[in-house]
Amino acid sequence: MNDSTQNTDHAAPEEKPTSWWKRLSSGLKKSSSSLGAAISDLVTKRRLDNAALDEIEEALIRADLGVVTAARISDVIGQGRYAQNPDADALRSIIADEVEKVLLPVAHPLKIEGAKPFVILVAGVNGSGKTTTIGKLAARFAREGRKVMLAAGDTFRAAAIEQLKIWGGRVGAKVIAREQGSDAAGIAFDAVSEAKADGVDVLLIDTAGRLQNRTELMTELEKIIRVMKKVDATAPHAVLLVLDATVGQNAISQVEAFGKTAGVTGLVMTKLDGTARGGILVAIAETFKLPVHFIGVGEGIDDLQPFTARDFARAMAGIAE
Template identity: 50%
Template sequence: MGIFGFGRKKKQQQADQAIETGQSQAPVAAEAAVDEAAPPAAVSDAPATSVSDPAPEARKKGLLARLAERLGKTREKISGSIDKIAIGRKIDDEVLDELEEVLVTADLGVKTTAELIGGLRGKVRRKELADAEALKGALRAGIEEIFGRTAAPPAMTAKPHVIMVVGVNGVGKTTTIGKLASHLSAQGKKVMLGAADTFRAAAAEQLEIWAQRVGCPIVRQKEGADPSAVAYDTVEAAVGRGVDVAIIDTAGRLHTKVNLMDELRKIHRVIGKKMDGAPHEVILVLDATTGQNALNQAKMFNEAVQLTGLILTKLDGTAKGGVAVAIAGELKLPICYVGVGEHLDDLRPFDAREFAEAIFG
């Protein structure tokens, strides 16, 4: 029997039973494409385990200093290259031509680079750029302005606030979800995870390990279960338990595979059937080391499920961090968080001024 056939009293009894037994008794969504016969997802409440930090001395560094250190390769690519081509030279169109090549190879993208260089050429004509430091300052201001045009991430006003996380294989999506859950839990929010990646072997187990580390419940089914059903059950359980945030993992998929993108649309619809307005956020996790391919991924995922924001991972290991500017410039999507390391607190809320300062000093 579909969810729409139950009365309010029956729903409350099921929610109470789910809390007491640790089982999500929510029926699967009433969309025809969802498997109505799927067993209910289990809700696990494993206690939190201690998180060891192999490098506690690194935690003592100032936040900005740590970020600058992790963005060292991108800083050398952009700021270091400006020093090499501009120090001791008159800032003119020839210097800007060389800078244009630097920015494109740093993955700021042709369109965004053209906009930035166009602004700098105007300053050259007005004789506002006397030296390399002035050039870097103007470029930094231009980059901050581009980030300033992006939309703000949705406010967490709904309860539960439902976040659907998407991305291609290998970007560190599940690990990022664990770090995000830790970050939100540290803010005092009650978080629940949903293991809707039922395709990859041991994906649910990996997410459950993170749930144990963070100390939050997780909704999961057996491998191969309908991911839309798990997503639905997660929202049902989150509503019943009164959690603040429900984060739903989805299977990694190539953005060029139409059938897999259609599955994401289905998960999105099913979540909305359970809770009006949900998912409130659809966040794409991108690997910064892929450069311009990350921008292409963002475009195609955005067409499929209308993204609300991005998380950019692996910024600590690449000189391609400029892709963050390209994405902001072309898609106007906010970068919500950046990953700059392996520790729990190395997933950082994105701040445009802090990012630019870490690159330019």
């Protein structure tokens, strides 16, 4: 599982680890390799005629970039008409530039401001990496000097409760938890109340993994939000949807469903390492225009980092640093 977080109003931006680009490039290697193979095939075999452009478009669609983005990139390449001498580096640059154009409008840091505690509700389907993401975000916020509290709202799984307690101990954050099977909305109510009383800066609330097509579980998520508003009418101040990159096109229906139910304000995409489906983030950006705050490319605590459009686009296209 993977995850990440961002700078704030009174904390200096944290420098990305020097190896971040290497990890990101490695994480997107399967995606960039599939595109690179298609580009190499076209460069070595033929001129960029209509059939070749169709092949490029199909390769982009297979990489989950989405039909709209794939068609636009193919059109831009076709306008140049590299004729008998298509250049692989030029094609990669076009892909990177066009992907960056889609991603730039959604590459927004998660700003912690305007409320104390700043309540962040974290949602997503089973196995997307919610609890690990919360732990990594908590570590980031703590490094920024913020007082952090965690709430174990995934009461279906004892392991999730214990995992959050471990993260709390690791980062020095108080954890509000009850026994397995407790009412998640009640925990959220207690957590917001205690966070206000304790002068907490950031409260991160975990929720149970729920399939977007399970009506009763989505209704419970609505209840959690409704109940916490009894303590703070403005809460939650951010609703983060954690998406697993490996699920590909299914992530689009998740964004749609959770957006309607929970009012998603931003996205975190995990597990970009080891998947050929990283392009789905581009399709999601094109479709929903939701802020992308963090991406995760590994298990390490520093493998969740603020999302940068240029870095992602260049890694996706297979361009060296």
